[in-house]
Amino acid sequence: MPISPNQGSTGGGFAATLTGTGLAGATVVRFGSKPATITATSPTSVSVVAPSGAGVVDTTVTTPGGTSNPVPFHYVLPPVILDVSPASGPLAGGSTVTVTGRNLTTATSVLFGDTAVTPTVLSDSELTAVSPAHAAGDVALVVTAQGGTATASGTFAFVAAPTVTGFSPVSGLAAGGTLVDITGTALATTTEVTFGSVPATFAVLSDTRVAAVAPSQSPGTVTITLTTTGGSEAAPGGFLYQL
Numbered sequence: 001m002p003i004s005p006n007q008g009s010t011g012g013g014f015a016a017t018l019t020g021t022g023l024a025g026a027t028v029v030r031f032g033s034k035p036a037t038i039t040a041t042s043p044t045s046v047s048v049v050a051p052s053g054a055g056v057v058d059t060t061v062t063t064p065g066g067t068s069n070p071v072p073f074h075y076v077l078p079p080v081i082l083d084v085s086p087a088s089g090p091l092a093g094g095s096t097v098t099v100t101g102r103n104l105t106t107a108t109s110v111l112f113g114d115t116a117v118t119p120t121v122l123s124d125s126e127l128t129a130v131s132p133a134h135a136a137g138d139v140a141l142v143v144t145a146q147g148g149t150a151t152a153s154g155t156f157a158f159v160a161a162p163t164v165t166g167f168s169p170v171s172g173l174a175a176g177g178t179l180v181d182i183t184g185t186a187l188a189t190t191t192e193v194t195f196g197s198v199p200a201t202f203a204v205l206s207d208t209r210v211a212a213v214a215p216s217q218s219p220g221t222v223t224i225t226l227t228t229t230g231g232s233e234a235a236p237g238g239f240l241y242q243l
Contacts, residue, residue, distance in 0.1 A: 003059055007074035007106065009148040012052035018061055018071065019045045025063050031073055032057030077103045078148035084141055088157035088189050088229040093133040095229065097156070099143060100126050106146035112156055113139030134158040161231035162186045167224055171240035176216035182226060182235065183209055189229040195239060196222035217241045 001020035008014045016036075018029065024043040029036040036048035046061055050073075058070030080102040089095030099110065102125060109116045110129040119127040127143070138155035164184040172178025180200075182193070188207040193200045195214055202212040210226060221238035 001061070001068055001071055003071050003073060005146065006072070007076050007146045008050055009146070010052060010054050010075045010077055011148060012050045014050055015039070015047065016050050016073075017045055017047045018059065018068075020061075020068065022065060023061055023063060023068075026061050027064070028062040030058075030060050030062075076106055076145070076147035079103045079107060079143050079145040079150040081141075081143060081150045081152045084152045084154070084156060086189075086191075086229050087154060088159050089131040090230045091134060091136055091158050091160060093131045095131040097129050097131055097141075098126065099129065099141075099152075101143075101150065103147055104143065104145065107143050108146070109144045111140070111142040111144070119143070131156070131158075136160055157189075157229075159189055159228065159230035160186045162190070162226055162228045162233045164224070164226050164233045164235040166237075167235050167239070170237065171242055172214045174217055174219050174241045174243055176214050178214040180212050180214055180224070180239070181209065182212060182224065184226070184233070184235075186230055187226065187228065190226055191229060192227040194225045194227075198222075214239065214241075219243055 003018045023046050026041045026046045029048045034051040036050050040047040053075045056074050059073045060070050061068040082101045085098050104127050105124045107119050110119045115132045117129050119129040121127045138157050141152040141156045143150050167180050167182045187210050190204050190210050193202040193212040198215045200212040200215050219241050221240050224235040
């Protein structure tokens, strides 16, 4: 006599169905010692709303003809979200987001606002989800598992691709160390600044300004590229390294 689903939240309140034979007129369905609320019966099935519980319990059906064999049911703790990284992504979607926490093994979906995606569960404490396409703005991130739902403490931001309008100064010594002020829009989530192919130390000053320290390079002109969680953008013109 199987039960579906065979696991659920410790808080109860979810629907479950037991199937078998001789179930007509079922009077009691118990999850361990607790009775469930019967919502429908037939000769081959009994539908119930499960009570709260913990651990693994025996589920039985009692009819006028007797009590069924026990079927194990697993109570699952609700999921807990401890961290979401990155906390933002591009409007086009496609960003792999890592969620860490507890009780994530049975996760079945991750909601970005009102859009659900199927997660990849890596362990009981970690899963990944690929962000969907979405309009710009902040949305709630919610994980749904057999044990219930959990909402991240912060929001997930869908951010526009950056634009880089300019930088100053436009040249510096080949030895590096020049402080370069980069201006543009949607720069707040900057994750990398490169001079040519060389990463630079940087600080985000605002959504429109990033300060970067030019790394050492051979003399010549290189492109400054700024990467955010919304995408990448090359600055207009080049930065000239001089002896």
